Amino acid sequence: xxxxxxxxxxxxxxYNPAEIEPKWQARWDAAPDLYAxxxxxxxxxxFYCLEMLPYPSGQLHMGHVRNYxxxxxxxxxxxxxxxxVLHPMGxxxxxxxxxxxxxxxxxxxxxxxxxxxxxxxxxxxxMGLSYDWSTEVTTCLPDYYRWNQWFFVKMFERGLAYRKKxxxxxxxxxxxxxxxxxxxxxxxxxxxxxxxxQRDLTQWFLRITxxxxxxxxxxxxxxxxxxxxxxxxRNWIGRSEGALVNFAVDGEVKADCGSITVFTTxxxxxxGATSVQLAPEHAVAKAFAAENAELxxxxxxxxxxxxxARESDDLGGIEKHGVNTGRFAVNPFTGEKVPIWVxxxxxxxxxxGAIMSVPAHDERDFxxxxxxxxxxxxxxxxxxxxxxxxxxxxxxxAVLIDSGEWTGLSCVEAQRQMASAAQTKGFxxxxxxxxxxDWGVSRQRYWGTPIPMVYCxxxxxxxxPGGVVALPESxxxxxxxxxxxxxxxxxxxxxxxxxxxxxxxxxxGGPARRETDTMDTFVDSSWYxxxxxxxxxxxxxxxxxxxxxxxxxxQYIGGxxxxxxxxxxxxxxxxxxxxxxMINNDEPAQRLFTQGMVIKDGAKMSKSKGNVVSPxxxxxxxxxDATRMYAxxxxxxxxxxxxQEEGVAGISRFLGRVYRLATKYAGMIRDGRLPHLExxxxxxxxxxxRLHQTIAKITLDFDGRWHFxxxxxxxxxxxxxxxxxxxxxxxxxxxxxxxxxxMRNLVLMLAPFAPFFAAEMxxxxxxxxxxxxxPWPVADEELAxxxxxxxxxxxxxxxxxxxxxxxxSDEAEVKAAALADEKVxxxxxxxxxxxxxxxxxxxxxxxxx
RNA sequence: GCGAAAGUGGCGAAAUUGGCAGACGCACCAGACUUAGGAUCUGGCGGGGCAACCCGUGGGGGUUCAAGUCCCCCCUUUCGCACCA
Numbered sequence: 001x002x003x004x005x006x007x008x009x010x011x012x013x014x015y016n017p018a019e020i021e022p023k024w025q026a027r028w029d030a031a032p033d034l035y036a037x038x039x040x041x042x043x044x045x046x047f048y049c050l051e052m053l054p055y056p057s058g059q060l061h062m063g064h065v066r067n068y069x070x071x072x073x074x075x076x077x078x079x080x081x082x083x084x085v086l087h088p089m090g091x092x093x094x095x096x097x098x099x100x101x102x103x104x105x106x107x108x109x110x111x112x113x114x115x116x117x118x119x120x121x122x123x124x125x126x127m128g129l130s131y132d133w134s135t136e137v138t139t140c141l142p143d144y145y146r147w148n149q150w151f152f153v154k155m156f157e158r159g160l161a162y163r164k165k166x167x168x169x170x171x172x173x174x175x176x177x178x179x180x181x182x183x184x185x186x187x188x189x190x191x192x193x194x195x196x197x198q199r200d201l202t203q204w205f206l207r208i209t210x211x212x213x214x215x216x217x218x219x220x221x222x223x224x225x226x227x228x229x230x231x232x233x234r235n236w237i238g239r240s241e242g243a244l245v246n247f248a249v250d251g252e253v254k255a256d257c258g259s260i261t262v263f264t265t266x267x268x269x270x271x272g273a274t275s276v277q278l279a280p281e282h283a284v285a286k287a288f289a290a291e292n293a294e295l296x297x298x299x300x301x302x303x304x305x306x307x308x309a310r311e312s313d314d315l316g317g318i319e320k321h322g323v324n325t326g327r328f329a330v331n332p333f334t335g336e337k338v339p340i341w342v343x344x345x346x347x348x349x350x351x352x353g354a355i356m357s358v359p360a361h362d363e364r365d366f367x368x369x370x371x372x373x374x375x376x377x378x379x380x381x382x383x384x385x386x387x388x389x390x391x392x393x394x395x396x397x398a399v400l401i402d403s404g405e406w407t408g409l410s411c412v413e414a415q416r417q418m419a420s421a422a423q424t425k426g427f428x429x430x431x432x433x434x435x436x437x438d439w440g441v442s443r444q445r446y447w448g449t450p451i452p453m454v455y456c457x458x459x460x461x462x463x464x465p466g467g468v469v470a471l472p473e474s475x476x477x478x479x480x481x482x483x484x485x486x487x488x489x490x491x492x493x494x495x496x497x498x499x500x501x502x503x504x505x506x507x508x509g510g511p512a513r514r515e516t517d518t519m520d521t522f523v524d525s526s527w528y529x530x531x532x533x534x535x536x537x538x539x540x541x542x543x544x545x546x547x548x549x550x551x552x553x554x555q556y557i558g559g560x561x562x563x564x565x566x567x568x569x570x571x572x573x574x575x576x577x578x579x580x581x582m583i584n585n586d587e588p589a590q591r592l593f594t595q596g597m598v599i600k601d602g603a604k605m606s607k608s609k610g611n612v613v614s615p616x617x618x619x620x621x622x623x624x625d626a627t628r629m630y631a632x633x634x635x636x637x638x639x640x641x642x643x644q645e646e647g648v649a650g651i652s653r654f655l656g657r658v659y660r661l662a663t664k665y666a667g668m669i670r671d672g673r674l675p676h677l678e679x680x681x682x683x684x685x686x687x688x689x690r691l692h693q694t695i696a697k698i699t700l701d702f703d704g705r706w707h708f709x710x711x712x713x714x715x716x717x718x719x720x721x722x723x724x725x726x727x728x729x730x731x732x733x734x735x736x737x738x739x740x741x742x743m744r745n746l747v748l749m750l751a752p753f754a755p756f757f758a759a760e761m762x763x764x765x766x767x768x769x770x771x772x773x774x775p776w777p778v779a780d781e782e783l784a785x786x787x788x789x790x791x792x793x794x795x796x797x798x799x800x801x802x803x804x805x806x807x808x809s810d811e812a813e814v815k816a817a818a819l820a821d822e823k824v825x826x827x828x829x830x831x832x833x834x835x836x837x838x839x840x841x842x843x844x845x846x847x848x849x
Numbered sequence: 850g851c852g853a854a855a856g857u858g859g860c861g862a863a864a865u866u867g868g869c870a871g872a873c874g875c876a877c878c879a880g881a882c883u884u885a886g887g888a889u890c891u892g893g894c895g896g897g898g899c900a901a902c903c904c905g906u907g908g909g910g911g912u913u914c915a916a917g918u919c920c921c922c923c924c925u926u927u928c929g930c931a932c933c934a
Binding site for chain 1: 852860861873874887933934
């Protein structure tokens with residue numbers, strides 16, 4: 001009988017997250033204001049903590065768990081530090097998977113998406129994440145996407161949104177167009193196996209290139225962003241300064257294809273040009289091909305080689321091929337005729353699709369000229385007059401030779417002067433090219449934001465028949481129709497819905513057809529975080545004063561896979577909104593943190609590898625607190641994390657130890673609190689010292705490197721100290737006040753990492769109020785100070801012994817103590833002490849001979 | 850090819866400024882307790898050696914009283930860029 005009672009008591013004292021976590025989850029759900037941000041007048045400094053919003057696939061994966069565990073720890077810490085914290089969450093809810101699911105399960109995309117959102121939101125609640133759900137944003141709902149349309153019209157009015165016919169990237173699997181940013185090595189970003197085709201389509205574009213320089217220059221000031229991300233964006237923008245120079249085609253060309261404009265960054269070498277190289281798709285190459293079937297076939301072959309190279313991952317490895325067209329172009333600087341070639345390595349979509357080839361001063365040109373026996377003419381020499389090995393590509397400390405009136409100029413100076421001369425003489429100009437292209441946003445898909453444009457069939461003054469008319473604000477939103485049949489066939493699904501397609505022109509009232517394409521989903525995520533500041537606004541995307549209070553985001557946290565797409569589009573959007581007068585900030589986020597991947601057995605978790613660990617499974621087994629805490633403990637957050645389930649079990653055991661201690665001493669803590677720590681025992685002193693050292697350590701981690709793995713290790717060490725002192729505590733050698741102080745602060749320090757657990761323990765030790773609103777403890781330097789320290793003593797740099805000295809010992813005392821040590825004495829016996837190095841508080845090194 | 854980051858026990862890792870290498874945890878080993886268990890507690894745990902000691906942070910050199918940390922060369926892995934004119 002008594003045995004059963006003991007067991008019962010034991011079981012109760014055992015940490016049981018399955019009981020604790022749902023209990024607190026229910027309490028928090030019943031108090032929705034718990035995590036709500038306060039207004040501008042809170043008197044507290046603001047802190048906007050943001051994690052990237054997920055796509056509602058229906059299931060959180062471990063990468064999400066890690067991302068949110070980091071953000072949640074930070075948000076809770078900042079609250080405890082007395083900040084007014086905005087910590088929102090939302091759903092990037094438009095996109096292709098919903099349509100695929102519709103095909104597969106015959107479920108409408110909206111229904112599927114909303115169901116997934118509900119499921120994932122429940123998972124987030126189970127995780128105990130501190131989101132303010134009153135600001136939830138769901139991008140597929142009209143109260144959000146109407147503002148996409150509003151922005152689109154604003155951009156159209158300012159010439160930032162425009163239509164043009166162009167070659168576009170077409171993914172046969174997505175059955176839609178992709179932005180350049182969504183094409184990786186010639187393949188679709190969603191379908192790694194699928195080669196992207198080029199098609200001619202009329203598409204809507206956003207003029208991101210207008211901001212190319214600002215997007216580039218702004219990177220310099222984003223010191224809170226990882227250098228890696230900044231470099232990736234710099235590469236992506238790909239700014240290149242150079243000159244355009246026209247080479248006239250010698251002789252007759254039937255087709256009206258004009259002259260050949262080359263782009264070069266080294267116009268100073270133009271006297272050394274020995275050929276002109278065209279892309280296979282260049283208009284002049286096409287014109288020549290039209291007159292010569294044999295040549296046409298060769299050019300066709302070059303194009304095929306190029307396309308094949310683009311499709312492979314090894315673009316740089318392809319062998320350069322070219323074909324001589326037999327025609328000549330005139331170098332406008334020299335009047336010289338140089339042969340026109342077509343090369344498989346010349347890209348139609350970079351620069352002008354044509355280059356001048358200067359073998360003496362360009363490695364690639366040198367290789368090509370050597371292969372085909374083209375001329376090599378040196379026109380640059382080192383300043384010191386030495387004879388350089390070719391190709392000689394330096395532009396610093398080099399001067400022009402054999403270059404007419406430019407001879408003797410430095411390369412850099414010649415570039416300036418020759419570009420300006422070309423302009424004066426009408427055959428060229430200085431220019432800047434970018435790798436960055438305007439953002440094609442049209443998608444021939446259903447599940448996205450309808451583009452708010454119509455085509456007026458009859459036309460009206462200022463608009464030709466079939467011309468574009470933007471819808472006025474009063475006509476927004478254009479609702480996305482429901483009950484649309486989703487098929488895999490090409491073309492926009494909206495085009496098949498007559499009620500949607502046919503409308504009236506908002507200007508003349510005549511018949512009009514709606515634009516049936518929808519927007520790229522990256523539009524949705526380009527400004528969603530502004531909506532959080534004012535999520536319920538029905539009159540504007542957000543109120544400026546609210547955005548200006550919260551922005552820029554203090555800390556943005558997410559995966560590095562968004563380094564280019566999302567993070568460049570949202571920077572662009574911010575600049576547009578600033579120019580619309582809606583916000584004051586130039587950049588969306590002050591600091592960006594990119595966490596590492598979660599891997600298992602050395603590889604990224606994926607269904608195909610069968611190494612996926614489900615967060616739900618972990619939570620069911622070990623609880624959300626242990627799962628989250630493990631995600632923070634296993635590695636520093638910026639590094640990849642190897643998921644080991646035994647490690648989660650370890651964290652669970654640790655929480656169990658804390659639980660046991662807290663419950664064991666709960667009575668003592670509740671009843672025995674003294675107003676002051678007046679009579680400290682030795683045990684008190686030891687434990688309090690460790691406590692305050694731990695507080696200092698964890699506070700430093702939050703303020704600095706975010707190495708929460710070491711923060712948690714420090715808390716574990718503190719617990720180990722308490723366990724080690726348990727016998728002394730039980731024997732009455734510790735004062736209840738000290739134990740209370742330690743347990744109280746211990747719970748506070750656990751709060752950012754294990755919130756359910758902390759809430760439970762807070763209550764258990766008799767504390768009132770919300771643990772997450774209790775001020776973060778401040779380390780007491782006096783209490784943290786050691787009165788005796790250990791000093792390693794080395795002889796000739798090798799450790800001999802560790803001695804204990806009073807913490808305030810001066811150099812001479814430490815030295816004396818070291819020399820007095822028996823082991824040290826034995827080691828240096830019979831030798832001369834050459835030098836004694838004493839590093840106060842660190843070590844002693846005796847140099848002996 | 851160019852650029853960046855990384856390489857430390859059986860594993861995840863720590864060492865923030867050049868100052869005791871391996872904190873903390875996992876796994877493992879030994880023991881205790883016991884309603885035998887995927888519970889809890891205690892101890893051990895880089896390698897060699899009975900030991901004193903010796904060796905040890907991818908490899909090789911260097912600077913220094915002292916190097917995981919700084920410098921030079923090389924190797925490996927990951928990431929980014931890659932006919933960009």
